[in-house]
Amino acid sequence: DTGVSQDPRHKITKRGQNVTFRCDPISEHNRLYWYRQTLGQGPEFLTYFQNEAQLEKSRLLSDRFSAERPKGSFSTLEIQRTEQGDSAMYLCASSLLGPNQPQHFGDGTRLSIL
Amino acid sequence: AQSVTQPDIHITVSEGASLELRCNYSYGATPYLFWYVQSPGQGLQLLLKYFSGDTLVQGIKGFEAEFKRSQSSFNLRKPSVHWSDAAEYFCAVAAGGGGNKLTFGTGTQLKVEL
Numbered sequence: 701d702t703g704v705s706q707d708p709r710h711k712i713t714k715r716g717q718n719v720t721f722r723c724d725p726i727s728e729h730n731r732l733y734w735y736r737q738t739l740g741q742g743p744e745f746l747t748y749f750q751n752e753a754q755l756e757k758s759r760l761l762s763d764r765f766s767a768e769r770p771k772g773s774f775s776t777l778e779i780q781r782t783e784q785g786d787s788a789m790y791l792c793a794s795s796l797l798g799p800n801q802p803q804h805f806g807d808g809t810r811l812s813i814l
Numbered sequence: 815a816q817s818v819t820q821p822d823i824h825i826t827v828s829e830g831a832s833l834e835l836r837c838n839y840s841y842g843a844t845p846y847l848f849w850y851v852q853s854p855g856q857g858l859q860l861l862l863k864y865f866s867g868d869t870l871v872q873g874i875k876g877f878e879a880e881f882k883r884s885q886s887s888f889n890l891r892k893p894s895v896h897w898s899d900a901a902e903y904f905c906a907v908a909a910g911g912g913g914n915k916l917t918f919g920t921g922t923q924l925k926v927e928l
Contacts, residue, residue: 742918
């Protein structure tokens with residue numbers, strides 16, 4: 701069990717640029733989640749996958765955001781035309797399928813928009 | 815929709831003193847409740863979880879929490895705090911099982927005085 705891995709840990713970019721983050725879940729975890737955390741707040745749910753299917757998206761996930769999990773393993777989160785308000789920590793979590801399975805979090809990707 | 819309230823933004827305790835962090839939830843059915851801890855720049859680590867059964871649950875690092883349905887609370891406790899416990903603590907609720915999206919409180923920042 702190597703844990704949930706996220707890359708990069710930090711990303712600094714200019715407003716208007718596109719960015720992509722990667723998440724590698726714990727192997728054999730069926731579910732993969734993305735959350736966003738701004739300073740002084742708890743994480744907020746963005747979207748989740750069960751295997752390769754994206755089952756739910758939050759209204760926080762504007763049309764500039766897209767997430768994929770093409771083979772049911774790793775996932776990517778892309779933000780197009782970044783805005784100042786996108787500055788946040790983006791957290792990925794994974795879990796096994798089942799009502800008693802907790803989510804395990806990665807260390808996140810810190811995005812800073814200049 | 816579910817929600818979580820953590821009334822205390824900051825708490826300071828002396829090392830060796832007891833600790834109680836408050837959490838109140840709102841959810842129409844039986845909740846699935848969690849406490850996570852986050853150190854600066856890191857992801858979230860699961861401390862403990864409640865799904866059903868015994869309302870007093872034990873977690874890692876000497877933490878415990880008690881589920882009280884009548885008060886809609888799930889307070890976190892530790893009998894003797896160590897300096898390494900300084901971190902931010904988040905209470906979270908999941909709807910329909912631990913595999914579903916988490917709704918977090920805004921967190922409680924714990925400071926430990928030596």
